[in-house]
Every structure is written in structure tokens, then in C-alpha cells.
Amino acid sequence: MEMVNITINGQKISAPAGITILKAAQQAGIDIPTLCNHPALSPTGACRVCVVEVEGQRTLITACTFPITDGLVIQTESPQVVKARKFILDMLFSERNHFCMYCQMSGDCELQNLGYRYGIDHWVFPTYTKGFPVDATRKYFLMEHNRCVLCGRCERACGTLVANHTLGLRNRGAKSMIHADANLTFGDSSCVSCGTCLQVCPTGALCDKRSAFMGRDEQTQHVKTTCSHCSVGCAMEIVTRGGNVMKILGDWDGAVNGGVLCQHGRFDPLYDERTRITSPLIRQKGKLVPANWDEALQVVAKRLGKADAKSIGVLASSNVTNEALYLLDKLFSKEMKVANVGLLNRAAPRLFEKPQGSLADIEKSDVILVVGADPVKDQPVASFLVKRTVDRGGRLIVVDGEDNGLAPFAYMHLPMADTGKAVEIAGRANNPVILYGTGAPEKTVNALKKLQGKAAFVALEQGTNTRAAVAFGFANGFKPSAVKTLFLLLGEQDGIGVEALEGIGKGAFIVVQASFASPLTEQADVVLPMAIWSERSGSLTNTEGRVQKVSKAVEPEGEAKADWEIISLLAEKMDKKLGASLEELSARATQNIK
């Protein structure tokens, strides 16, 4: 990389040629204020807050867009610059209605911070002369136009990061308004409630309903973790205050998602209204009654200890950590020689022994084949990556049923029978990528294999930790008929009913490890209360095979314990010494997955 020498505020700096003045300044620890700029979005130079003086230039220059060349001499806080910034802030503060007292963003607002920084202490122009609408039609967050500074971050986020293109600017000049689709209400629009715009908005214009007025950022803690809703494994931050989760943010450093989340990752967990199980339960005289951990584990250990390995069945949800799956496998399959183990969701067909691609390949591809998978429904952030690629001119071929969520974006939509045709087209591409899922039948799978070496392959697994579960052997056909004792690791899994118990004999003894009360826990003889996503540490394996950490942000509710911890305690009760530190378990689990 060619380095050039520039001078900022008299300080000599060497930085790579062509990066913006803003980036060069940041690297040197010089703070140039910005508003419309966001590190995850391409700069547009709209707000003009970042103007600086560059020797030899006729007018002031926006630092966020100007590429550096050798010898630039820059002033970032000269009187002329400060005057220009104040003028812009004067304009912005009087443009709409910024009465910070009543704004949930107060304290965290980028505009307000700029106001303090440049001593904006009065309005130059009459303000509050016009009222702007508020649109609260969307479930999770609202649009308060009175606070919007028209920086366009939300529009860029929606368009370039999520490729959803819901947001746009309506009208011209001072009449400009952020709007959704053809000026629909946000609730009626094509918005998918991923909340990316909410996260990038610098002011109180986009306002999260759940966390509004619940405290300023400095009063909160941020914990980095991985989303456990689906197999993409988006990096995110849990924001807590006083032991409560306030909100979830996308982690801009996230390897897979680069900061983007979907509705299921960002909002749904905070709106989960199911009843938690807060203490172990044991069935006594036909009724489930609270017990302590020791008693509950004792009952389970005793039952398992007596049972014949052939009569024991294990069913696991994929929404549990690598560590839990590792221990489950170790305890039941390895130690107790139980062979009848199953997974609650289906896994995608295994095409190759070794990984043949990653999600990052999607954006490098020119043709994307989606076969028997519907990421819009099951792995939303992966669907954003696909749509982003389509925006950039990539061709999308969907081989699936009529209702596939990606169909509207596809350049070709084929039935499964025409896989051959799709394979032929992909074969002619430069960088094809194949995304396949549980919907791909064997014949199709064999057709796809022809592209080995040529294409990148990524399985889009259903569930969360399916990839790890399969690695631990949990995908084998589970036979309910022989089961007399069932260990059901249900976890947080939603949407699974009593049909999971179909075929299991009436008198079977059922142990359920779960976070929420459900018809399945009703059937149990022992219920072991499990911590949820925000309450446990460990790791998850995403659909590409990437092992990522999850971290506890708040204490488990009641007596609930982390998924792996429960199994570890159970093993101890059965005198099988599997217990070790989390680090050690993680290391061992990871080794097994690789």
C-alpha cells in the first residue's frame, strides 16, 4: 500500500493513499465530528458537519469523502471550519423540532453531542413552527419525523446492507421526508423489521419502543455474543441495565453479519411471552411439584442408572450450545452406550466431507443457486447477503417451490426437477455459489455434486446448532418405539409440540430440560429448568462450521442453569466425571466438531 504524508492541525501523519481525510485523522487520533457518516455505510457527504480546511481548495471540504494525496495540509478546527459547522448545526436544530428534554435519545444523540461540542445554546431561527408526523405503525420501533436530520443513514442501511430498499427520500429540498415504499406507513410497507436503520440512526428519529426512556447508554453494559436464533450465527451485543436486557444491537465487527441482524435476532427475544420454568420439577402423585436441583438430578440419575441402554432414548434440540451437545453425546452415547439419539429438526444433506465454501462466498459470486432452502424464512441474514449480491448484478436461480421467499428476486425460478438446467447455468458462471437446504432430495444433491471444485457450497441448516448436533451424531434416525426412558433436551425451542413424543410408549419415563413451560413439559416426569440465550456462556457452531462464543449477559431466571451445566451435574450424580471448566469443555467440543 502506497503511503502518503499529510499534515493535520500541524501534526505530520503518514497514511495509506486514497483513504479519506476522516479515516486518516481517526488513525492519528484526531477527532473530526460527523453526522451523516457511518463506518458501515458508504459516505455521501450530505450533512457537511465534517468540513475541514484543505490548503489550496477553494471551498471547505468534507473529510468523510475526500481521498488523501501526498502533501495535503488540513485544518480541522480553524475559525472558518468552526463557523461553518455552527451554521450547519444552527440549521439542523431549527429545521425540525428538537426538544431534547422529551427525547429518548437525549444523552446518546449524535446531534445533541455536536450541539454541546460547538456551544449551540439558542435557536437562530423560529422553530416549532411546523409539526412533523410520527409513524408508530410498526411493532418494534417508530419513526419520529420531528427528530429526523435527513442524514440518509437509514436509507443507505436499508438499501445497501439489508438490500430491502424500503426506505427512501420523498420530495425535494426542505420538504424532504424519509418514507417507506411509495409513501406507505411503515407498518404496511415492505419493511422486514430487521432494525438496521434503527441502529444507525444518529438521532431520536427512529425510536425503539422497548428501550425508549430506559436509560442512557453510559448507564448500560454491553456484552458481545452470538445470536442463537438460526444457523447463520450473527454477532450481536446484548445491552443490559440493572440485570435486565434493554435491547440487542448488531455487532459491526461480526464476521458473518457485519452488524446486520434480523427481526428474530434483534426484537423477538425481547418479546418472548412464554412462561419460564424457574425451578426443577418432579412429578408426584400425577402432579409436577417444585424440587431442588439435588432431588431432581437424583431422580433422573437413579432412573438412568437402572435402565437398559437399549431402552433409553435421547432427543435434542439444535438450539443448545456446543458444550451441551458434547456432554450429551459423551454421557449418553459414549459412557452409557445409548444408541437411540435424535435431533428435533432435520439436517441438510451432507454433500462433502470437508467444507466447500462459506457465507462470505455469496457476495463474491456472480450466480447464486438456492436449492431447497428458504433463507428469507429460516436464515434471514443470509437472504440479505443474497439480495445484496443480486443488487450488484449477481444472478439468482431459485430451485424450490412456488412460495420460496427469494423467488421475487430470482432471475430464474425452477422446480426441483429442473436442477440439471440450473447446474448447467451455474457451471458457466465464474464464481457460482450453491446454497442448499433440507428441501433438496437426493437426486438433486447428486446433480449439484457435479459442480464440485467449480462452485462454493454452503448448506443452510435449519435450527441453530444443527451443524454441531450432526457432528456429534444426533441426526441418526430416532426410534421411539423402544424408548422406556427419554431424555429430551428441549432448550428454548419453540414450535415443537407433543408430536415429538409420538410412538413413545405410555409408561415411558420422560425427562425434559427446558426453559419454558409447554405441552411437552406437561408430559414430563422431571423438568430441569434451563437458562436462555442471554443467561449462559458457551459456544455455537454456525452453518458454515464457524465456532463462535456466546456470553452470559444477565443472571439466569430463578434456579435455571446453563444447558451444559445441567448435563455436567447430571453426569456427576451418576458418578461419571465429565465435569471440567467451560474453557476445557469448549476446547474439547470444538475439537470434535472440526
Add this chain to the structure above:
Amino acid sequence: MSTIKTLEDLNKAAKRGLESIIPSKTKIMVGMSTSGLASGAQEVYDALAAEIKKRKLDVVLCKTSAMGMDCIEPLVEVIQPNRPRLAYSRMTAKKVPEVINQVAKGVVDGFKPTYRMDEEDYLCLNEKKPYFKGPLPNDVKDIPTISNVDFYKKQVKIATRNCGMINFESIDEYVAKGGYFSLYKALTQMKPEQIIDEIIASGLRGRGGGGFPAGVKWQTCRRAHGDIKYVLCNGDEGDPGAYMDRSVMEGDPHSIIEGMIIGAFAIGATDGFIYVRNEYPLAVANLQRALDQARAYGFLGNNIFNSGFNFDIKIGKGAGAFVCGESTALMTSLEGKAGEPRAKYIHTVEYGLWNRPSNLNNVETWANVPAIISRGAKWFSSIGCKNNSGTKVFSLVGKVNNIGLVEVPMGIPLKDIIYEIGGGIPGGKKFKAVQTGGPSGGCIPKSLEDISVDFDALWEAGSMMGSGGMIVMDETTCMVDIARYFIDFLEFESCGKCVPCREGVMRMNEILHDICGGKGRPGDIELLESMSKGIVDGALCALGSTAPNPVLSTLKYFRDEYTAHVRDKKCPAGVCKALIRFSVSDEKCTGCGVCLKKCPTECISGEKKKTHVIDQTECIKCGVCKESCKFDAIIVE
């Protein structure tokens, strides 16, 4: 039509064209560009056709475009063998039989042509062809020649050389005027670098407003890296009241196309786009026809003139936003996105349309190119003044007698345009100022009427050349009101992307409205000045950074008018309604009662032959009384 690959083919087309320009029989032409059509040219044309049919005359009836003098349209011109070309102005369907009578008889009697032309300039061929041989027929002797018409006397036509002279539907006529010979010369006898050198030597500067040397831009684009490059033509023309580019696109589309092909060859471009606003349907249609013709002749397409050079042009249509004339906004709009400017620190000649090297020039700039190639840089730079070669087309409008399109050599004194070409101010009023440069230009006061009209002098005077709007104002114009008018336009046209322009211009407009509305506050003028500075310094694109110009330039020359509005609550020109008061002069009123009858709110009272009185509480300051009073008895103060 077969393709034209050789000089011989081209000459053949020229011969055909000449036969249709000056046919061996009578030819009648009607100016049918937008300005003609607006004044009723279609009706005249239909009447002519009907009359010719009725009388079974063997006459060619055809369309041409405007020659510039819009105030005398509809214009009908007659060419008859061995007679000068005659121009009948302000034609109506009623007058048609009379003109046809004269045509049938071959002599002028009765309704007189406005001017005659004895010869026609073939600029690109460097020759003049007479319309007749031998002596001038007697009946036309006292009709002035066009060069004696004040409006045309000082004009020099290069960019508009063919406007009104040829049928814009005929490529052959264009060729007959020397068209596409420059292209032939460029492609077969010149190297790209040579062409660029020629354009640089000619001193041609961009006519779209900035005045950037065209040849230098071409050179940078030629040197930029990339296999695919574009040449673009800016036909957006968003200035209110301006129609120079429209006239060329409608009247002589091939001159633009030829210029672009030459430019593309010089730059090494593969594709061209002409960006026109949808509000110019005739321009779009004429350009499209011309492109099809050029393609059919092989001037566009592959292996043009067997030179191995391939190039084609498409039309891109815009939705008529002023900001889309700005180069980066134009390119974003061509890409199919919302036409918003982008930060231009990376030049469009390197990263323009679809991030490829792109050379954008204005319609008029392109139209000059074939003339420069055929006549040479030396000839071109001999016209005009220092650092400002050639001519500039202006649309002359406002309070001036002759309204129309004028093409004058650069450096002409402003007063020549106003008093001679424009014929002075109507109604014996005094000239006050002229606004140039479009909405974000500035006003030049009477005291500077000797100013040389060129890029640099106008800029120094606080205005600019812009793309050629020229609005003349007389003493009844309020300069604060004018500033408000333009700022109003700019507020409306601001795209809203950047804060200084979006909010700043709106706030300036609010202040100006207040000042004109009698609500000016002390400090407003200074606030306007400091805001102007903020906007000039901070705006993203040139729309914003020049938007305060109307205020700055009127403040520079007419500050006293602002002070009168703000401090004394008076509008010296008597325009701003909130600041004026209508009353009746005791001395002058004869008590005739006309004003009383005309007043829409019936607030004038008075007995016959006695001084009338206006009820100030009811008066809406419409000024009808002043207009209707024959004795000038209504006082405005």
C-alpha cells in the same frame, strides 16, 4: 438510405441537400420549433398547406426551426428561384392568402416581408451562396436585408448556424451546409491528439456555465484509465426562461451529434448519451430522428467512414429537476437513480457514469466543435475576446423590446445587447439591471452596462455566464423582490441532500419574504450575508454554493433598496405590496371615474369631476387603478 463511407458519398448527399435547401421551385418554410408552435405556427402551416392545395400550386412547404427572434413569430419564409429569401413575420392564418398571392405572382405587394436575405452563409464550408443572380428585383428593394435588422446586426452565428436555415428533419440539408465533413476530416485525416490540440488551441470553453476549457477536459478524459469511456451531452437546461439548448436540439440536432462523435473519437469513447428533460418532447423527437438518420448513414455504429472507429449515442431522459443539470446528478440520473449530486472530489472524467471515465459537455459546446474542426482553431479564436473565444448564445427576455435567442461574439458590451439587439426598454422606461447566469447568477446594474460579456468579466462583477439566460429589468423592478423570486426557485429546486442548501436557502427565503412583506427586522441584511457565506462554504454541489448569488449580487449593487424595505418599510420600485400605498393625486385626477369602475374591491369613491379617494382598508394593491388611469393620477409610494 445507403451508408456513407467515402467523401464521394458525402458529396452526393450534400448535393441532394442543396437541392432541397434551394430548390428549383418555390419553397415556403415555417418556423416550427417550440417558440413558433407556441405562437401559432401550426395553424399557419395548416392554412398554408390548405391554400397551396386549393390553388394547386407547385410549391414545397416545409418546417424549419427558429432563427432566434421570437417576438416576430410565427415566421414564414419564402424562397423563389432567382429572388432573395423573404421573411414574413407575425403570421396568422388570415394573412396566408395574401402571402400565397404574392408567391403565385412572384412579386411583393401589399403585406410586406420584415426582411430579406440575399445570400446564405455556409459556415462550415466557408462560403456564401447567393439566392439569386443578377440585379435585385425592384419590388424587394426597400425591404431591409437581415443584416440591417437591429436584432441581427451584431450577431455572429456559429452554434446556431443552421437554426432556422435548414429543415431539421433532413440530414441531407445538414450535410449540404458542410455537416459531417468535419467528422470525415477528423476521422480520416486527424489523430485524436491532433483534434484535442485543435480544440485546446481554439480556446473553446464549456458553454454550460463553468467555462472550463473543453479541450483540456477531453485530454484528461483521454488519459484516464479504462476501456469503456463515455461522452455525454448536457441538454437538461433547467434555468427558468432559458431555451438556447432546446433551440439547437430542435433546430439543428446533427450539429450536436457530429460534435459528439468527433469528441468521442478524440477521447476514445465507446458510447454517448444525450441527457434531455422530458419537458422537451420536440427536442427528444428531433434528436431521436437525427440519431436514426446518422445511424442509417453510418455516422454512428461500426467502422465509421472506414476508420475502424465504433461509436453510438443514446438519449437519456430526465424528469426536469434543475439539479439534474449538475454533472454528477446528471450521471446518477442517467444510471437510473434519483438525480442527486455526489461529492465530486474524484473527477467525473475519471470516475463518472457507472464509475467510468466520462466527458460531459453542454449542447452548445458540442455544436461548436464541427465548426472548429472545419474552419480551424485560428479562425475560432479570432472571434470573441481574450481567453473567451467564439460566441455565446443568450436567451434575451424580460423588459426589452426584442425578445429572442441571440448569438453574439464574446466580449460584446452588455449595452449593445440591450439597446441594439434588444432594441431598448419598452414604454420609455429606464434600464435598471440585467440578470445573467440563470437562477443562481447575479444582477448587473446599469452602472456596469459597458461590461464585456464574457466568462471572466461577468464573474468578477458578481454574476456569471451560466448557460446563457439574460433577463432585462427596468426601473419598475424591485431588486429585493427579484432576489426573493430566484431564491424561491432555488429553494424549490434544492435536492435536499445537504444541510446548508436544504435548510439555509429555505431560511433565506423566509427572511426575504419577511422583508418584502414589511416584516423585515434590523439585522436581517447582515444575517442574510452571514448565511450566504455559510451556504457558499458548506454546500455539496454548485446549486447550493451559488444559491446565495441572487442575494449577494443585489446586496452588492442595490443595498439601499434592502435598507429601504427593512428600515423605512418602503419598496422604492413600488412592487412589494405590503410596503406600498395607492392614492390619488389631487392635481392630476380629473374625476373621470375609470378607476372607480375598474377597482375589483370597489374601494374607490368620488363624484364625477372631483378627485377620487381610495379606501386604504379595502385596497388589495392590485394596481388596476394605476394601469387604467389615463392621467397618471394614481400615486404609488
